[in-house]
Amino acid sequence: MxxxxxxxxxxxxxxxxxxxxxxxxxxxxxxxxxxxxxxxxxxxxxxxxxxxxxxxxxxxxxxxxxxxxxxxxxxxxxxxxxxxxxxxxxxxxxxxxxxxxxxxxxxxxxxxxxxxxxxxxxxxxxxxxxxxxxxxxxxxxxxxxxxxxxxxxxxxxxxxxxxxxxxxxxxxxxxxxxxxxxxxxxxxxxxxxxxxVPYLEGKQLKQLIQTNTRLANETTIDLFVKLSADLIQSVYQGKLSEDAASIRALLDACDLSTLIPAKRAIIRSIADKLEEERERKFVSNIADTLF
The missing domain is CATH 3.40.50.300 (P-loop containing nucleotide triphosphate hydrolases)
Structure with missing residues (x-):
């Protein structure tokens, strides 16, 4: 247990x-x-x-x-x-x-x-x-x-x-x-x-990143938590499909960011999975504002 x-x-x-x-x-x-x-x-x-x-x-x-x-x-x-x-x-x-x-x-x-x-x-x-x-x-x-x-x-x-x-x-x-x-x-x-089962956000998401990824830098973790919040909000507003706010994809980006720049990790793990070019650019712009 x-x-x-x-x-x-x-x-x-x-x-x-x-x-x-x-x-x-x-x-x-x-x-x-x-x-x-x-x-x-x-x-x-x-x-x-x-x-x-x-x-x-x-x-x-x-x-x-x-x-x-x-x-x-x-x-x-x-x-x-x-x-x-x-x-x-x-x-x-x-x-x-x-x-x-x-x-x-x-x-x-x-x-x-x-x-x-x-x-x-x-x-x-x-x-x-x-x-x-x-x-x-x-x-x-x-x-x-x-x-x-x-x-x-x-x-x-x-x-x-x-x-x-x-x-x-x-x-x-x-x-x-x-x-x-x-x-x-x-x-x-x-x-x-x-x-x-809703998306994880805030402290729970931070805990998940800390325990399930290789990312250890607290400042960067906080930025990824903020990125997730922005993506979820955009999904609720109809600007992005639900795939963009996948927690699984976010954890992949966190892991990858320990080896390559965070912005590229987000592009590879989240943005490039989306079908529409408009959505890919939208995610990229959000990442730019944070990273």
Missing amino acids: NTNYNLPEQIKNMLQTTKRKNNHTLQNLIGEGGYVPPHIDLVIDAISALSLGKNILLKGPTGAGKTKFAETLSNMFYQPMYSINCSVDLDAESLMGFKTLAYENEKQVIEFVPGPVTSAMMHGTFLYIDEINMAKPETLPLLNGVLDYRRTVTNPFTNEIITAKEGFNVIAAINEGYVGTVPLNEALKNRFIVID
């Missing part, structure tokens, strides 16, 4: 109890942790929901730290986590697994290789579904029984009914309004507790 969080005693005791229960052999699938929340309520609410067996949906802009948040929850619960990265190509095999040829006592047999959904259910671990609204709408109904009180699914490849072991929980993440995404239907959304 990450002891840096000022958690209520009830939540700490809940995590300690869960950690004693989770004596998994899949320790290599436990997240590293390290998420710095904008406010502690995010962590408390997520822990509370998962402890009650609820699914949680992390909603927020790209680069806000949703995946890092999920990994931190895995770490805090000492709970391994299987992951799915959704795309338009996601199909039942990607979720459930597939059949393949194998040998048993020198005889060729058909063997089923479990996918992330079946593996997480059979082991009683977390399942992380990233960018869930990137999947085709016709693929996701397969998960309805997995996500509700039944915690069961019929494997379409083996006709086996799989019931999740105790400890199974689902964490999903969503970026709304992006090209290729589709709105989640109400039946699916109602199976989640929604937690809005």
